[in-house]
Amino acid sequence: MSRSSKKGPYVDPKLLEKVAKRKPEDGPIKTWSRDSEISPEMVGYQFAIHNGKIFVEIRVREEMVGHRLGEFSPTRKFLKHGGKIQKEMEQKAAAAPAPAAAKK
Numbered sequence: 816m817s818r819s820s821k822k823g824p825y826v827d828p829k830l831l832e833k834v835a836k837r838k839p840e841d842g843p844i845k846t847w848s849r850d851s852e853i854s855p856e857m858v859g860y861q862f863a864i865h866n867g868k869i870f871v872e873i874r875v876r877e878e879m880v881g882h883r884l885g886e887f888s889p890t891r892k893f894l895k896h897g898g899k900i901q902k903e904m905e906q907k908a909a910a911a912p913a914p915a916a917a918k919k
Contacts, residue, residue, distance in 0.1 A: 824852040824881075834860060843872050849885030864888035 827848040863870035871888040
């Protein structure tokens with residue numbers, strides 16, 4: 816559910832303080848505030864966003880303004896779909912490049 820337009824965007828006040836005190840070259844700013852929106856003041860800074868297990872480092876670009884920090888730090892890791900058909904597809908993919916390399 817989106818935030819009320821009357822309230823404005825939510826940015827963690829402690830995070831804004833960290834951005835104001837540091838320079839973009841000082842390295843990543845560690846944060847657990849995944850729900851904070853990216854403001855224009857954050858452009859150029861590097862953040863280490865916690866995903867529940869590790870910190871994922873991102874560099875904020877202009878296109879990211881208005882999005883949430885958590886969008887760039889996925890909490891789930893997709894491995895692959897399993898099953899018989901998937902194994903057959905992987906075997907075909909592994910076998911296809913081998914003859915092409917032998918011809919050169």
